[in-house]
Amino acid sequence: MIYKVIAKSEFKRFTDALLRDNTSFGPRQVDTDSQGKAVYQFLPVTSSDDVAFDYTATASSAKHFFLPFREELSRFVFQDQEWDQQISYEGKPIVLIGLRACDISALNILDDVLLKGHFPSPYYLAKRKNTFVIGMDHLPLPDCFCKSMSHHTISTGFNLFCSDIGEDYYLSINSSKAFNFLKEFNTRDPLDDDNCRLVERRKIISDSFLSEVDVTALPSILDIEFDSPVWEKWGNKCLNCGTCAMVCPTCYCYSVEESFDTNLKGATRQKQLYSCNLVDFAEVAGGHNFRPKNGDRLKYRYYHQHRGFAENANQQICVGCNRCGRACLAGINPKDVINDLRMEKESCLTNISSSPDRI
Amino acid sequence: MKHWGFTFEKLKIASFDFTCCEGCQLQLANRESTLIDFLELLDIRNFRELSSEQHNDYDIALIEGSISRQDEVERLQAIRRQAKTLVAFGSCACFGGVNSLKNKFPLKELVAEVYPGMQIETMPVRKISDVVKVDLSIPGCPVNKEEVERIMVNLATGSLVTLPKHPVCFECKAQLNTCLFELGEICLGPITRGGCNAVCTTGKTPCLGCRGPSEEINMPAFVELVKARELSLDDLQEKIAFYNAFEGFSNHEA
Ligand code: SF4
Ligand code: SF4
Ligand code: SF4
Ligand code: SF4
Ligand code: SF4
Numbered sequence: 001m002i003y004k005v006i007a008k009s010e011f012k013r014f015t016d017a018l019l020r021d022n023t024s025f026g027p028r029q030v031d032t033d034s035q036g037k038a039v040y041q042f043l044p045v046t047s048s049d050d051v052a053f054d055y056t057a058t059a060s061s062a063k064h065f066f067l068p069f070r071e072e073l074s075r076f077v078f079q080d081q082e083w084d085q086q087i088s089y090e091g092k093p094i095v096l097i098g099l100r101a102c103d104i105s106a107l108n109i110l111d112d113v114l115l116k117g118h119f120p121s122p123y124y125l126a127k128r129k130n131t132f133v134i135g136m137d138h139l140p141l142p143d144c145f146c147k148s149m150s151h152h153t154i155s156t157g158f159n160l161f162c163s164d165i166g167e168d169y170y171l172s173i174n175s176s177k178a179f180n181f182l183k184e185f186n187t188r189d190p191l192d193d194d195n196c197r198l199v200e201r202r203k204i205i206s207d208s209f210l211s212e213v214d215v216t217a218l219p220s221i222l223d224i225e226f227d228s229p230v231w232e233k234w235g236n237k238c239l240n241c242g243t244c245a246m247v248c249p250t251c252y253c254y255s256v257e258e259s260f261d262t263n264l265k266g267a268t269r270q271k272q273l274y275s276c277n278l279v280d281f282a283e284v285a286g287g288h289n290f291r292p293k294n295g296d297r298l299k300y301r302y303y304h305q306h307r308g309f310a311e312n313a314n315q316q317i318c319v320g321c322n323r324c325g326r327a328c329l330a331g332i333n334p335k336d337v338i339n340d341l342r343m344e345k346e347s348c349l350t351n352i353s354s355s356p357d358r359i
Numbered sequence: 360m361k362h363w364g365f366t367f368e369k370l371k372i373a374s375f376d377f378t379c380c381e382g383c384q385l386q387l388a389n390r391e392s393t394l395i396d397f398l399e400l401l402d403i404r405n406f407r408e409l410s411s412e413q414h415n416d417y418d419i420a421l422i423e424g425s426i427s428r429q430d431e432v433e434r435l436q437a438i439r440r441q442a443k444t445l446v447a448f449g450s451c452a453c454f455g456g457v458n459s460l461k462n463k464f465p466l467k468e469l470v471a472e473v474y475p476g477m478q479i480e481t482m483p484v485r486k487i488s489d490v491v492k493v494d495l496s497i498p499g500c501p502v503n504k505e506e507v508e509r510i511m512v513n514l515a516t517g518s519l520v521t522l523p524k525h526p527v528c529f530e531c532k533a534q535l536n537t538c539l540f541e542l543g544e545i546c547l548g549p550i551t552r553g554g555c556n557a558v559c560t561t562g563k564t565p566c567l568g569c570r571g572p573s574e575e576i577n578m579p580a581f582v583e584l585v586k587a588r589e590l591s592l593d594d595l596q597e598k599i600a601f602y603n604a605f606e607g608f609s610n611h612e613a
Contacts, residue, residue, distance in 0.1 A: 030535075031541075031542065033537070033541040033542060034542055039537045039541065041535050043535075059535075060532065060535050064533075069533035236579075236580065237577075237583070238577065238580065239526070239528070239549040239550070239576075239580055239581060239584075240525075240574075240575065240576075240577065241525070241526050241529055241549050242525055242526075242528070242529040242532070243528050243529065243532050246532035246533060247532060259509060259512070259513075260512045260518075261396075261512075262393045262397050262508050262512055263393075263396035263399065264367065264400075264512070264515075264516070273533070275529070278524070278525045278529065279525070279573075279574045279575050280524040280525075280574065294577065327532075327538070329528075329538070329540055329549060329584050330580055330583075
């Protein structure tokens with residue numbers, strides 16, 4: 001890693017040049033909600049003026065640039081008795097600017113799951129391989145809990161990371177591409193004072209977290225609480241809408257559908273991002289549903305996010321962005337659900353381990 | 360039609376309109392890009408919007424509209440006797456649709472208001488399945504042509520015919536829409552069957568539930584979230600009643 005300091009005005013020139021010449025996406029304000037708060041999404045940007053540098057967090061994550069909500073996996077062309085399968089792995093280089101630390105962590109997690117397993121996804125790789133990521137730090141929102149998940153700082157998965165130290169950005173440069181490109185712009189080596197400002201900035205960020213989720217021993221608590229009434233309680237609120245998985249930066253589930261073209265001369269196999277909260281997620285041929293209850297479906301989402309599956313080495317995949325909690329109309333969010341589970345476990349401990357009778 | 364060793368028969372189809380605006384039938388002639396291929400799948404036996412020929416040897420009958428007169432009942436029963444597959448086509452046919460709003464008023468008053476001084480025979484509005492057995496429902500106001508095409512292709516090829524089981528929200532999120540609840544409105548997306556690509560909410564108009572309830576909706580939780588946001592329960596009632604699509608789902612708490 002190489003460190004540099006760049007004046008914000010110069011950084012603007014740098015982004016202008018970068019965004020002008022590349023297909024780029026960054027945070028933009030799309031709405032103001034009824035509470036007067038700005039709503040942001042990652043959308044196409046072509047100059048620094050398009051980028052909402054002072055944004056909070058985007059409502060939806062950046063995963064769909066690599067895992068589109070809908071994607072054609074292959075085409076089939078029929079000719080007489082023959083058929084031909086056509087597959088193409090398409091992706092073009094993109095620049096993502098303004099990702100938060102947790103967003104970058106989420107991409108690293110997706111890379112682990114989709115590229116480092118037994119069956120790396122060529123579709124994901126094609127889109128992911130030429131990504132230029134510029135991260136930017138920020139003060140957490142009151143409900144961000146990435147610190148609890150240790151994803152509030154980041155050291156890999158970006159080309160460039162900008163820490164806001166007042167008039168300047170403190171740059172962590174993690175790729176030769178970024179380094180070479182920056183050569184054309186005015187930067188300087190950090191001075192003692194810059195380092196101090198960086199330490200101070202990091203401390204302010206770290207001290208600003210208002211939400212904490214105690215995740216110590218969470219995987220084993222989830223195992224112990226497999227039959228907990230907590231799941232039914234929260235499950236009863238769930239609308240089975242799948243919103244949580246759609247906005248989540250690490251949910252990667254999908255369904256596959258094959259359909260004929262209307263002219264019957266070809267067919268398409270399409271993938272659609274899906275969610276374990278949807279009613280038919282665990283429905284199989286013949287109509288049997290392995291998870292017919294809301295509570296069971298919700299439980300599995302928490303299982304996957306906070307206990308992990310074998311395919312990602314039993315690691316938690318939740319990065320603590322709370323997008324799911326913010327978007328859930330029913331008010332279901334990791335902090336409250338996990339705290340409830342903990343309380344449940346603690347009450348069970350006090351109940352079961354009553355002291356032996358004195359003689 | 361012969362492809363890849365399979366021979367597909369064209370679908371002998373007829374389309375009939377009852378109490379409705381004929382907007383769903385009109386959709387059949389929509390989507391020009393695949394219109395010729397679509398019509399190629401069909402052997403149209405009776406369909407006054409597409410062809411002047413009229414034959415009564417159809418297998419599939421698309422029924423558009425709801426039932427509001429005695430002569431409609433008889434016509435529908437005759438179609439039922441002929442059709443192997445009777446399709447409730449569009450929200451009026453599936454649920455009664457907008458027409459059902461009429462059922463809230465005394466019939467006499469309605470006739471006096473709309474046809475003053477005339478003798479009009481009319482009955483409370485009913486959905487198709489209240490009158491005859493329905494084999495397949497394709498909801499929507501209007502129906503989504505893309506979905507109709509997919510279903511016709513599946514019927515022609517003998518594939519499984521299904522409707523999406525997830526609610527509209529799921530598709531709304533894929534469009535990166537800001538949730539209308541965040542903007543202070545009531546939207547029926549969480550309880551309504553997807554498959555329309557969230558066309559209304561993408562245009563910043565709340566979903567009124569034209570595609571009817573999605574699979575296993577959670578009405579109590581939905582009413583609860585409207586209350587928690589202190590939104591108008593009258594507005595909720597009005598939206599839920601709009602297409603008469605949520606009959607039988609108790610929302611008496613609202
Ligand atoms: S937890 Fe919330 S967002 Fe997720 S499916 Fe249930 S209601 Fe929808
Ligand atoms: S939490 Fe559910 S939707 Fe998300 S990746 Fe895991 S199983 Fe899939
Ligand atoms: S589960 Fe929720 S908090 Fe965790 S990464 Fe996904 S959206 Fe963020
Ligand atoms: S706008 Fe409507 S459909 Fe979209 S997420 Fe909100 S409630 Fe669901
Ligand atoms: S958003 Fe709702 S009202 Fe609009 S087409 Fe879809 S189901 Fe119908």
